[in-house]
Amino acid sequence: MKTNKTLYLGKELKQIRGKYFYLRKKLGKEKKLKQIIKIKNKEKRKINTLLHTVSKEIIINAYQNKSTIVIGKLKNFKKNKGRKFNRKISSFSYYKLTQYLEYKAREKGIPFIKVSEFNTSKTCSVCGTIGKRDKNWFKCTCGYEDNADRNASINIAKRGLSQELKLGVVASTQKSLNEEISTKSVQSCVIA
């Protein structure tokens, strides 16, 4: 399986959040409440625009290359209240992005598959065994190492493609993936 471009969206989101966090803090000290609300809305719009731009890019790309879009299902999205604020925001952005993608994919007739993310971050996307994840880096005994989210996204893509081909193969047993999948190329988008 060839793996091409990976789009990392998290950095841009963090930049937007960081900028507005700083602005809100500053306005908070000056007790400018109206402006804080204004800025909060501006931040939301900026993130929304980014999500629309990115989803549009992915859709155009998928349409032109006759690709299938595979996304990892976000589990317990609404139950994650105890998590860190940042994490919650990116879960929410991810959720929104997947909604935009699904809607736009339907409109264009692009195959759209949702799969479970179970074990996708622990499994090696090359050999299929369980590897080691250290913060943002994934390492496997087969010699493969990569950005951990990228590795996980390739597993998600494989899982989706095997589902599409009705092979019933999961990421943890990738050794049995057939030729059809191994010749496909993957482009991924990481929002972490």
Ligand SMILES: [Zn+2]
């Ligand atoms: Zn491996």
